[in-house]
Amino acid sequence: MKSVTKAYRPISWPTKGAGGDTGSWRTHRPVVDIRICTKCQFCWVYCPEAVIDRHEITIDYRYCKGCGVCALECPTGAITMEKEE
Amino acid sequence: MTTSIKQLPDIEQVLSGNGACGGCPATMALRIVGKALGSNAIMLLTPSCSVASMGMTPKLGYNWPAINICFATAGSSGSGIAHALEIMQEKGRLQGEPPTVFCWVGDGGTYDIGFQALSAAAERNDNMIFFCYNNEAYSNTGVQRSGATPRGSFTTTTPAGKRQPKKNMALLMLEHNIPYVATATVAYPGDLYDKVVKAKSIPGLKYIEILAPCYLGWQFDMPETVQMSRMAVRSGAWLLWEADNGKISFNNPSSLIISGKKDAAPVDEYLMKQGRFKRLLKGPDADQRIAEIQGDIDREIAFMRERAKITF
Ligand SMILES: Cc1ncc(C[n+]2csc(CCOP(=O)(O)OP(=O)(O)O)c2C)c(N)n1
Ligand code: SF4
Ligand code: SF4
Ligand code: SF4
Ligand SMILES: [Mg+2]
Numbered sequence: 001m002k003s004v005t006k007a008y009r010p011i012s013w014p015t016k017g018a019g020g021d022t023g024s025w026r027t028h029r030p031v032v033d034i035r036i037c038t039k040c041q042f043c044w045v046y047c048p049e050a051v052i053d054r055h056e057i058t059i060d061y062r063y064c065k066g067c068g069v070c071a072l073e074c075p076t077g078a079i080t081m082e083k084e085e
Numbered sequence: 086m087t088t089s090i091k092q093l094p095d096i097e098q099v100l101s102g103n104g105a106c107g108g109c110p111a112t113m114a115l116r117i118v119g120k121a122l123g124s125n126a127i128m129l130l131t132p133s134c135s136v137a138s139m140g141m142t143p144k145l146g147y148n149w150p151a152i153n154i155c156f157a158t159a160g161s162s163g164s165g166i167a168h169a170l171e172i173m174q175e176k177g178r179l180q181g182e183p184p185t186v187f188c189w190v191g192d193g194g195t196y197d198i199g200f201q202a203l204s205a206a207a208e209r210n211d212n213m214i215f216f217c218y219n220n221e222a223y224s225n226t227g228v229q230r231s232g233a234t235p236r237g238s239f240t241t242t243t244p245a246g247k248r249q250p251k252k253n254m255a256l257l258m259l260e261h262n263i264p265y266v267a268t269a270t271v272a273y274p275g276d277l278y279d280k281v282v283k284a285k286s287i288p289g290l291k292y293i294e295i296l297a298p299c300y301l302g303w304q305f306d307m308p309e310t311v312q313m314s315r316m317a318v319r320s321g322a323w324l325l326w327e328a329d330n331g332k333i334s335f336n337n338p339s340s341l342i343i344s345g346k347k348d349a350a351p352v353d354e355y356l357m358k359q360g361r362f363k364r365l366l367k368g369p370d371a372d373q374r375i376a377e378i379q380g381d382i383d384r385e386i387a388f389m390r391e392r393a394k395i396t397f
Contacts, residue, residue, distance in 0.1 A: 011143070012144055012145035013144065014100060014144075014148040014149075015143075015146075016101050017100075017101070017144065018102060018139065018141065018144035018145055019102055019104030019105070019140045019141070021102065022101075025107065041090050041091055045093065045117075045274050046113065046271075046274070048105065048107075048108060048109050048110075048310075049102075049103075049107075049112070063101035063102035065106075067106075067108035067307050067310075068107075068307060069108050069113075069310055072309065072311070081308075
């Protein structure tokens with residue numbers, strides 16, 4: 001029998017972007033006003049996508065889906081959801 | 086003391102850019118679970134949203150060996166792997182800390198389709214953590230009713246609202262005499278984290294159920310996942326508790342409701358935020374239907390308060 005090559009094995013490897021560049025799903029983009037931010041990390045802990053840097057409070061827009069959870073949970077109102085172009 | 090947000094570890098086992106909906110509560114919960122389990126674990130999944138969220142071959146959105154198994158078999162498949170690991174250890178073919186075996190299963194795969202296999206694995210007390218992420222319906226196939234769907238909820242198979250109350254699955258697991266049972270939800274990540282860390286350190290079968298408010302099935306706005314989770318707890322519709330060797334203790338803020346120090350918020354506000362209830366509560370019998378749902382919650386609180394008093 002012909003051997004099955006690696007390409008045909010039904011095996012996947014842990015990789016970012018397994019669902020594609022999910023940032024393209026966004027209709028609104030979370031924008032952080034770092035002057036108001038107290039670095040409480042609430043946005044970081046609730047972001048389902050793990051795209052927020054917990055120390056810098058910067059967002060990886062390549063994968064951020066724009067769900068708005070971070071903006072709603074932010075206790076200081078430092079995150080606004082801005083409409084994508 | 087509950088672990089604070091800033092004390093949670095950096096490790097990310099759920100990778101950015103997976104296939105889940107934005108605001109997905111299952112992914113949110115799994116991310117915190119990953120921080121507690123670390124990378125030395127083996128994951129089993131039954132057909133569900135969390136499988137659809139894994140992404141497409143050859144990429145995988147979770148950083149564990151992840152095995153997709155048949156719907157009914159999470160309990161038995163987990164047992165098989167747990168036993169295999171034990172034998173490998175006995176034969177010296179597995180050195181160091183053995184991986185944690187965990188099942189990551191929806192409410193359909195836990196309450197209904199996988200119940201028998203889970204019950205059997207629990208009765209054998211096989212060494213794994215069984216997680217049920219409970220979005221109170223079969224979400225991945227377009228929201229059908231499950232044993233976890235609460236009374237009054239619209240699903241595609243209960244177009245006039247479900248007539249029966251949900252069952253208390255965590256309590257059923259407790260009655261299997263397993264060493265650890267806990268409930269959690271996404272609004273309280275420190276509580277969830279601590280429960281998983283504890284479960285990891287206990288041999289035998291551990292059951293952890295996580296309420297996962299799904300905007301698609303429950304019909305609320307996508308950013309409100311955490312808010313809905315918080316409201317479920319504050320209204321008493323979801324109770325946070327854990328049981329070590331059968332001894333139940335309640336966690337904050339549910340402990341305040343149970344002890345009577347704080348009243349549960351009336352359920353109306355929680356219901357009216359969700360389209361799955363709202364669309365059914367517009368009729369002439371709305372008051373009676375809300376009273377029925379409130380009755381289910383009150384009964385559950387009273388029952389769990391009394392059940393917790395029984396210890397051996
Ligand atoms: C034996 C079998 N029956 C039905 C299906 C179709 N199916 C795939 S996912 C799913 C829903 C699972 O519901 P649940 O376990 O609650 O997980 P959720 O989708 O809500 O995350 C169903 C019915 C299947 N894959 N296998
Ligand atoms: S939740 Fe708001 S205040 Fe807290 S770290 Fe995030 S942006 Fe800053
Ligand atoms: S919008 Fe959603 S995905 Fe994007 S950073 Fe905020 S919580 Fe994360
Ligand atoms: S339907 Fe609900 S549980 Fe399923 S992926 Fe979407 S948000 Fe998550
Ligand atoms: Mg479900």
